[in-house]
Amino acid sequence: MDWLLFEEKNQDEIDPFGLIRDNYGCDAVVKSCGNKGRCCDIHDTCYKRHGCSAISWFCLWGNCRKCNLDVMACVVRQNPGASSCCLAKNCGQARL
DSSP states (O other): OHHHHHHHHTHHHHOTTOSSOOBSSOSSSSOTTSTTHHHHHHHHHHHHHHTOOGGGGGOOSHHHHHHHHHHHHHHHHOOOOOOTHHHHTOTTOBOO
8 A cells, every 4th residue: 555655645756747647537638627628538438448558558559549549539629528527526536
């Protein structure tokens, strides 16, 4: 359990751009409660369905790659609304 406390306390030093986090809402770049936040929810669901993780951003094939391409397309081309974490008031909290 000590390693969890260390990770939480130093999360910004270890991961300043939020690229390896898995929190409710958007972990990096996109604002959870903005008009693109739902893209992050869709991406998180896709990752869970296919067993992807942050390292999947480096995969050049398979379902995880499709999850990543789809979220990028969503952010660029769509405005699906805010993430569900905005109503739940748990944006930024770690998924357990």
